[in-house]
Amino acid sequence: MVKTDTVRRNPLCLLWTIPYLLCGVFSHLLSDPVSHALFVWLPPGVAVAAYLLTPRRNWLLLMLGFFAAQLVLTLIWRGQPATAIVFAVTGTVSSLLAAWTVQRLSPRSEGLGFVAALLAGAVAGAAASALLGGGWLWLTQEAHAAVRLRTWVTAYLAGVLILAPALTGWSQFRPRRSGGARLRELVIGLVAYVLMIVSTFMTFDGDMIQHLPYVVSFELTYLPLVFAVLIALVWGTPGGTLAMVTLMLMALYQSAQGEGPFLQANDPWQVLLATQVYLVVTALLLLLVNTLRGARAQALENAEQWRGRFDLALAGSHQLMYRYNPYDGTLELAGDVQDAFGLPPSAIANLEALIAHAHPDDRARLSLHWAARRAGAQDRTPLLFRVAHAAGGWRVISDRGSPLSDFDGSVAVVAGMWRLGDIEVEPANVN
Secondary structure (H helix, E strand, C coil), X not given: CHHHHHHHHHHHHHHHHHHHHHHHHHHHHCCCCCCCCCCCCCXXXXXXXHHHHCCHHHHHHHHHHHHHHHHHHHHHHCCCHHHHHHHHHHHHHHHHHHHHHHHHHCCCCCCXXXXXXXXXXXXXXXXXXXXXXXXXXXXXXXXXXXXXXXXXXXXXXXXXXXXHHHHHHHHHCCCCCCCCCCHHHHHHHHHHHHHHHHHHHHHHCHHHXXXXXXXXXXXXXXXXXXXXXHHHHHHHHHHHHHHHHHHHHHHHHHHHCCCCCCCCXXXXXXXXXXXXXHHHHHHHHHHHHHHHHHHXXXXXXXXXXHHHHHHHHHHHHCEEEEEECCCCCEEEEECCHHHHHCCCHHHHCEHHHHHHHECHHHHHHHHHHHHHHHCCCCCCCCEEEEEEXXXXXXXXXXXXXXXXXXXXXXXXXXEXXXXXXXXXXXCCCCC
16 A cells, blocks of 8 residues: 555656756757757756655656656757657766765755755766767767867756756745744845846846946946845745746846857857856855855754743743843843743843842842852852742742853853742732
């Protein structure tokens, strides 16, 4: 029964052939009509991402799907069955090798290690693709084989490094159960997205570039990167992916029209290679931003979970933890302060507030005790005092703490625990 369920689920992975075909069609539309050289080749990025996001038990089905998709693409644009079969084998094997290398070097699709593994996998896949496909072109002695081989590695590397991070980044995205992006984040991200589109159009528009000095037009290429990074910072992985795909489509389309800052009069097709290098740098930059942002978010989540467990431990042991800073006089309390005193933590934010809430008979003794601690006294004898409860009565506190010295011998901080006792219900006047 388990095997039957697995077989039923396997065909769903063939849906990856749809974006593979779409990227293949888009790439072929940007090819050189004379030499048929593919200066842009995005399908490897889809294939590598598909392998990385699919369990290995489905890889064989993925291979067959990508083989058939590549066979169709080559037959439509070249019409040579032998070359179509070779290119289909080349695309399938090279993408599989790239994905296997990434998983081998970085089992988790996140972290800085994944960035290095992705680079290594892209290089391994590009080498295999150039060796197999380039070798076939050399054996068949086709015209313009050298041109095609020269651009082969660049186009393959660009395809993997541009699309694979964008697609795998979505696997790390988890929708929030409640809430969502704040209005301020939505507005900032939307403004940055619009500015990225405008700056990209201005940068790669031929008419505008002609009226600007070369230095200015070249410096304008940095503007879309700035806005793309801002989008990734504000909107996270989905925003970074949207920014990368938008920038890729606009830059490649306008560059294919013979426009943009990378255009060379003696070799108009080199503009696509230069544009892809520009997009690769952008993709890696956004990948690093998403990686660091994800690591920070994970660290904050771990810290919040740890704090929650710590607060539960304090509540279960009927204790509060405190930290006193002698330089600014702040007193920080950790634990269920509301339950202990019926007050928010901000109500006891310094020693003056603590003494004001203390029992009148305990204030003088409490002031002397804390004065000794600020002076560095190491008396660890528990101090008993009472603090007013908002509901009435006085909470008995047993204070165990001591000052901690700085490198110069001065008191850096006073830390300790308050053991919560019973509430004395006899009336008393705080004032």
